[in-house]
Amino acid sequence: QVQVVESGGDSVQGGGSLRLSCRVSGEASGTNCMGWFRQAPGKEREVVARINTEIGTTYYADSVKGRFTVSQDNAEYMVYLQMDSLKPEDTAAYYCAATVRVPYCPANPQLFKYWGQGTQVTVAS
Numbered sequence: 001q002v003q004v005v006e007s008g009g010d011s012v013q014g015g016g017s018l019r020l021s022c023r024v025s026g027e028a029s030g031t032n033c034m035g036w037f038r039q040a041p042g043k044e045r046e047v048v049a050r051i052n053t054e055i056g057t058t059y060y061a062d063s064v065k066g067r068f069t070v071s072q073d074n075a076e077y078m079v080y081l082q083m084d085s086l087k088p089e090d091t092a093a094y095y096c097a098a099t100v101r102v103p104y105c106p107a108n109p110q111l112f113k114y115w116g117q118g119t120q121v122t123v124a125s
Helices: none
Strands: 002-007 011-013 018-026 033-039 046-052 058-060 068-073 078-083 092-098 119-124
Touching (some): 002 092, 018 033, 018 092, 018 119, 033 068, 033 078, 046 068
Antiparallel strands (some): 002 018, 033 092, 068 078
16 A cells, blocks of 8 residues: 655635645555646546656646656655746646556546545636
8 A cells, every 4th residue: 555645735816836745655665657747627527747766757738848747755755746937727636646666657637546635726816
């Protein structure tokens, strides 16, 4: 079993920055792909960023490319999402998720087995 817990959500003004954190515990060796997802009211959950935790390759949704950065601290079993130049349309509940061990890091949220409880990000215009 793998447990993930997010933190760091807050309310900020447009143009501001936030850093979300995700702590991975349990059988952390059982996953090699971590993803950040978000879901706004009335919308489907969408992938924001992913990281292959073994080789460090990162992937971003077009809507956040150049503004968000996903990173990891393997020694601390932490994954981060640095969010800069935030826009009101970034307002959503943000979730950290982990796959079981996979040959590639998927974008489909249905392929992620372990989920955190979510943390709210609100960006005011």
